[in-house]
Amino acid sequence: MKPVNIQANANELYLDCNATTPVLPEIIKAVSHTMETVFGNPSSSHITGLRARYILDTTRQLARKVIGLQSGRLIFTSGATEGIQTAVVSAIYAAMQVEPTERKSCLLYGATEHKAVPQALAHWNQLLGLNAELVAIPVDKDGLLDTQFISEHVKDAAMICTMAVNNETGVVQDLKELEHVIRQHNADVPWMVDCVQVLGKKSLNLDETTIDYAPFSGHKLYGPKGIGFMAVRDSAPYTPLIIGGGQESGQRSGTENLPGIAALNALFELLLDENSTRFQSEATLQSYRSQLVDSLTCAFPSIVFNHDLKRSVPTTLNFSVGGVASRDIMDVFDACQIRVSSGSACSSKVTKSFVLDAMGLEEWRSGSAIRLSFGPATQQSEINEACVRIKQASDALRDSCLIVADTNNDNDFQLDGVVQLKYDDHCCYLVIDRKAKEIAVIDPHPALAGRIENIVNCQGYRVKAVVSTVAESAMSESVELLAPILIPLRSNDEYDVFGWSREIEQCDVVPVKCEGSVSGCISIGERCLFRIGSRNPFYILSESAAFKSRVHSDFLFTGTEVSKQAYECFVSEETLICPGRDPEHHIAYTSCELRGDCGVDDEVNIPIGDTDEFWHREDLLIIDVRERQEHVLSDIPCCAEVINVPLTEVIQFIQTNRHLRGRDIICLCRSGNRSQVVANVLKRHGFNSRHLLGGLALLQSPAA
Incomplete structure (x- = not known):
């Protein structure tokens, strides 16, 4: 195998900075210099080690200036996740030191916290044996924590975890108000604030707060991955997570990541340099966001923003587009060389945003959300280019009927025959005859209704049928709702529970083996769709209506397993069996797969x-x-x-x-x-x- 030489894409427009950021040239230079020249171990007493120690000590001093921390611990870590673990272990271990009857009964965390927080709480709570109840603090529709809920529960908390800025929505919590409520009802409860997304976007002065633990991460602000730091208040309980070696004054063992610390050094110098133009002012970042909002609103008329922009940092936009799945937007943005993220980016299944769910937003918004995020070092030229490409992406979606507008250029005019649409592992099928401009819909899922309606309206199809294979299901409910929209003047009284017309046209067909099993057919241009059975029906499609003596099944659509009757009567070696659910991405089954005698297992x-x-x-x-x-x-x-x-x-x-x-x-x-x-x-x-x-x-x- 040849080695992979992955090259940078010069046209890439990276707008996913809340996930990670590119490393700035100044920081790359500092890392390279340290690796080449100042490579000593900071714990060594010779000159090379002392030079390394100088970088370590000066970086710690700079970090204190950046976050406003004169007293207390400042510890270098591998990143925010390690900082979170350290804070949780410290707080839970301290809670274990009192008599069991006097221990606090709950661990509080914000419902929109990064998953690292509740998962760390659950893990160490069980491992250390505190066995406290994990309680999520609700948020309102703007993503702000419920202070009344905190006031009622914090007195019983062994720890409370909140965040400064949310990673999905950019919503900024009012730390002063939270502090007032927390300390009024529990002056000593350990309080951790996830500060990952606030660094470089909002000013910090930790000495003016009673925050006990504040973890930070370098790669969220133009540094490399694998380096972070955390601030710990003097009075906060502290237990080392990693022990053995004595580094960081015994507070975090392991040889320090000096190149990473040098990266932080360069970053802090940029943040503290009042004459540097590397990072934009908050007013400039607000202007960038306004330009992007205008472009997105023009490109996607049905867009909704999932957070109050006035309550969010200017570098984050979270939005959903009515009738368009996040996967479709992600894919077309990627084709335009725009990098953004969605709730389903790390999963083959449709994944809703737990953050938007916690805010009480509608399911379609949670399931189709897109996050666009840029950084404080973004330039005006990048925003200009982003606006141009957003329009290109919108035009491509219009041309493919994902967005309906007067300017559709009909890229989907090539659709002909069977089209499979999926939501999670559910399969919906469109049977289209392009020449006749006719369509039938089988098993529409409610989440796909907007997409189907767009295709029909964009192409001007005549809808011949909207049917399901399963009664009393989400699909049958979708049929009941969608069919009257797609078929004018339709009355549901004329159709059975599967959406099949009680007065459906009959085709001149005499099945060879199963006479009487065909309960009707629909012509879709030159194609014929037959329903087989009435209690648990399935449908078969013939590509041609030019037969008189038998049903020829090119496709078989079934919402459940293929029955023995279907196999014996209608499945041939060339029949494509189209499943109602497809969790393993088979797309279509062959007859030999039904028999279990297939043997294809080659490397692809x-x-x-x-x-x-x-x-x-x-x-x-x-x-x-x-x-x-x-x-x-x-x-x-x-x-x-x-x-x-x-x-x-x-x-x-x-x-x-x-x-x-x-x-x-x-x-x-x-x-x-x-x-x-x-x-x-x-x-x-x-x-x-x-x-x-x-x-x-x-x-x-x-x-x-």
């Missing part, structure tokens, strides 16, 4: 280091599995044939392109996740398919 991965053939083999077929709005925004510079087969259209591709089974196929996408799914699916259906491990994010042309 192509490591990025082994891609020479990608650039030189003209006989390859490259399948870009990204959605059309992503595909049209970026070129794939290779000499092979390139076609676009979005994940949503793979089922139809399999049915209509069996003649390509002899081609050598390489699938690709942005990250390699979707392309791996498609390559595996195609392999199972007899295609000679592989995929590009790591995707376009890592692919470099030979000239790079």
